[in-house]
Amino acid sequence: MKNLLPFDGELYDHGIIYEQDEAYKIMEQMLESIAWKHDQVKLFGRVYQTSRMVAWYGDVGKNYQYSGSTKTAHLWTPLLLEIKSRVENLCRANYNACLLNLYHDGNEGMGWHADNEKSIVTHSSIASLSLGSTRRFDVKHLQTGEKISLDLKNGQLINMQGCTQDYWKHALAKSKKVKNLRINLTFRLMK
Numbered sequence: 001m002k003n004l005l006p007f008d009g010e011l012y013d014h015g016i017i018y019e020q021d022e023a024y025k026i027m028e029q030m031l032e033s034i035a036w037k038h039d040q041v042k043l044f045g046r047v048y049q050t051s052r053m054v055a056w057y058g059d060v061g062k063n064y065q066y067s068g069s070t071k072t073a074h075l076w077t078p079l080l081l082e083i084k085s086r087v088e089n090l091c092r093a094n095y096n097a098c099l100l101n102l103y104h105d106g107n108e109g110m111g112w113h114a115d116n117e118k119s120i121v122t123h124s125s126i127a128s129l130s131l132g133s134t135r136r137f138d139v140k141h142l143q144t145g146e147k148i149s150l151d152l153k154n155g156q157l158i159n160m161q162g163c164t165q166d167y168w169k170h171a172l173a174k175s176k177k178v179k180n181l182r183i184n185l186t187f188r189l190m191k
């Protein structure tokens with residue numbers, strides 16, 4: 001499989017791994033069964049609630065620390081375990097946690113960041129499955145500013161691994177044109 005990054009990391013596009021009907025069905029099931037909460041972000045010492053919603057799932061004890069708070073992992077649902085196993089086979093990696101993001105429409109996105117928290121196993125694979133609305137995913141090199149953009153579609157799987165998080169940031173672009181919901185699952189390997 002072709003590495004989409006020219007240097008300093010690895011980004012792979014596995015294409016659409018769930019047929020459209022199935023992907024939408026999974027999204028509906030996720031809407032009903034996942035413990036969604038508004039995300040809280042600390043900015044300049046104040047806590048803000050994002051309109052984007054998140055949920056954290058994983059093995060027992062795989063808690064997640066960011067923006068000054070600890071998120072306790074919910075235990076895997078049967079559906080999440082099924083998806084995880086498919087993603088693990090395709091990415092040839094193992095994951096023990098999953099962060100789910102729910103973007104109601106194009107007004108919600110995610111700013112530039114790297115998934116380089118201390119609690120993530122260094123240089124491990126991070127897989128991302130998209131469900132619902134197509135959204136633009138940007139990756140930008142910290143030094144050269146080189147940018148790669150991907151339109152992530154319903155049922156599409158990508159993964160980043162190696163030293164990617166040391167040299168590249170990524171973001172989910174906002175868009176006035178997107179009127180519908182998107183759910184994203186990022187599978188991770190935590191220490």
Ligand SMILES: O=C(O)CCC(=O)C(=O)O
Binds near residue numbers: 099137170171
């Ligand atoms: O929604 C996406 O595609 C990106 C999510 C992301 O970067 C993250 O959860 O760290």
Ligand SMILES: [Fe+2]
Binds near residue numbers: 113114115170
């Ligand atoms: Fe990320």
